[in-house]
Amino acid sequence: MALLQIAEPGQSAKPHQRKLAVGIDLGTTHSLVASVRSGQVETLANSRGEHLMPSVVRYLADELPQVGVKAQAHLVDDAANTVMSVKRLMGRGIEDVKRLGESMPYLFEACEQGMPLINTVSGLKSPVQVSADILRALVQRGESSLGGELVGAVITVPAYFDDAQRQATKDAAQLAGIQVLRLLNEPTAAAVAYGLEHDEQEQGTIAVFDLGGGTFDISILRMEQGVFEVLATGGDSALGGDDFDHEIAEWMRQELQMPTQLDLAQLRFLLRLARWGKELLSDESSAELSFEGWPGDATYADLELTREHMNRLLDPIVSKALRATKRTLRDAKVTVGDIAKIVMVGGSTRSLLVQERVAELFQQPPLTDIDPDRVVALGAARQADVLAGNQSGEELLLLDVLPLSLGLETMGGLVERVIDRNTPIPVARAQEFTTYQDGQTAMAIHVLQGERELVQDGRSLSRFELRGIPAMAAGAAKIRVTFQVDADGLLEVSARELTSGVAASVQVKPSYGLSDGQIADMIKASWTNVEGDRSARSLREQQVDADRLVEAVTIALAEDGERLLTAQEQQGIVHQMEQLVIARNGQDHHAIAKQIEVMAKASDTYAAMRMDDSIKRALAGKAVDQL
Amino acid sequence: MDISQDYFSCYGLSRDYSLDLAGLRQVHRRLQQAHHPDRFVTGSDSEQRRAVQITAYLNQAYATLSKPLTRGLYLLQLQGMDPLAPTNTQMPMDFLLQQIELREALEDMSEAQDPEAKIDAMATKLQCQASLLEGDFEQAYGSSDFERAETAVRKLQFIVKLQQQLDALEGVLLD
Incomplete structure (x- = not known):
């Protein structure tokens, strides 16, 4: 309804009252919440002055779960109930989780439809529930810092997240009772954080290189007159700093001839030691790794890791990220020389190796003024402030793209593209189908996302059944299926039979997500006594x-x-x-x-x-x- | 905002083949500024839905008008023609033969000694042909010779397809 827009151009009806909104960076290893306060954007700290909240939740038998630092302290001694890196499980099926292998030391319970559940002392937990627990803790921090109820939050997701992963993130917010103002792509948020659009001179193309704990994103944006337009986005949703840790841990295991099968606590020990060594080697040229306190019978001698050797171990992972970067530059139809600025995001870009290789590729040093751990949350907070309506006049506008192509299964297990990746969103496309049998009244449609030609290689998003098609001769019915992707990058499908005008009912079976009913049940379970308040x-x-x-x-x-x-x-x-x-x-x-x-x-x-x-x-x- | 109107009317343009791309872009930006869902985040469901529909329409309109091929096809559709109908397969023989040659050249390219130089040469050649066809279309359309315009735009479609394949090949070879 466009009436409001015209009746009140650029000004709010009521005297200016600031609405409280936050930006949330829901990260693989840690999360942050940020807000704009008296014109200043800042990340919010807890009572101990800590800004980063470890994305770790520990479930206890008869108590509320612990979130953050408290939970992190139990990663080794209560490994099975202490969940970390849950972002890697969002919108994923049991097959994907098996592929993640030993990096996920939990007892999984496969679930017929949807994401695998984690077996904890407090019962089975879906990745969405774990994420909701993290979000709840962040919102509490936001509300107590800002002193009031929030109107909503902008939550960031890797640009490379597919529909199932985005939907899972939105579900988690819903479960935590948060109004999602927008799902914002992390690289876009980072570009916004630098406030590059304020400088009139600063028109041009920006590359955002985002290497986080579990994901790698590269985005190419064009900026002009307050508009950020994403030209192309790419990356790898299973590549990140955690891979650095695993590579180093694996090297330790081989070097010390440990058995291939390690238990959860031993694995955690190695990963923690690997991370410690990796961080130390940002400043030192060599690190002494000590196995004192090894959770097992064997004893191991200290191990020396030099920066040079570590770089050799990690180089293949960095190269993989750079290959994806070049591909994305080509998709954006720009060359290395066109890039005016490079924004670095994610803790893993602190690695000197990463900074050197990025500078080498772009032939200029990347921007690192803003803490790469906080830059995404800061950008999200700026956008939340704009979306909540706290700014007036010609404001910042972010125009994003669909990260992965959407398609349909056709005969022979092939994928037919309906919307190409890097298409600006929101977008709507219609496709027409017909029946192949006389009197056919139903039709199955399988929606996939990804760039591969074969159904088996793509990511299954959902299966639809169209029912109520009027019985006609084969080929006479015309069914128009409309795909609509909204500004959050989320897909909605609707269908209509054209000759009769009958709207075929669409039954959605999300391949990895939760059904609305499941979410409603979960919300009910966690909110039993507030029904009255809610209505x-x-x-x-x-x-x-x-x-x-x-x-x-x-x-x-x-x-x-x-x-x-x-x-x-x-x-x-x-x-x-x-x-x-x-x-x-x-x-x-x-x-x-x-x-x-x-x-x-x-x-x-x-x-x-x-x-x-x-x-x-x-x-x-x-x-x-x-x- | 009426999303049932044609794309030219939506930007206040007359139905011409040649258009000022920078101007189109500017009007598009302004309409997006006014209608983007980000402007209605705290609005009602129906306002939000409408914003998504309008912006999707604008994105489609801009994508269609900003590219020579889709703009040409769209102009003919507005004339009630269907240049992409599956029954519409008649093409001049010399053009088809030329296409086969180009396609073969493309296939051989991945095994060539110096693929980058060959790719560049072919890209230039295709760009040149595309420009000629666009000129041809403009003239034919301008003098209401829609049959000739249709042939030109259908030829252009072949060229654009080859350009896309060349791009993809470049991606694979340079990776």
């Missing part, structure tokens, strides 16, 4: 929405109702508005919501007329090049 809150929310709509329409009608509408059309809108006021003064939030829909529909054409009218007036007498 009261819904009522208030709907009343606010209704008031806004009534106000906007009243202003609009006063302004140009008589000029643009017939008396009858005006009458119709006024009548629906009266009905809405009646519903608004009642207690039933469903009734209000329903009447808002009716009202919005009744005034939609009017809104479109006003928009056209205002564009016409704005464009009147101007040639395109003057605009």
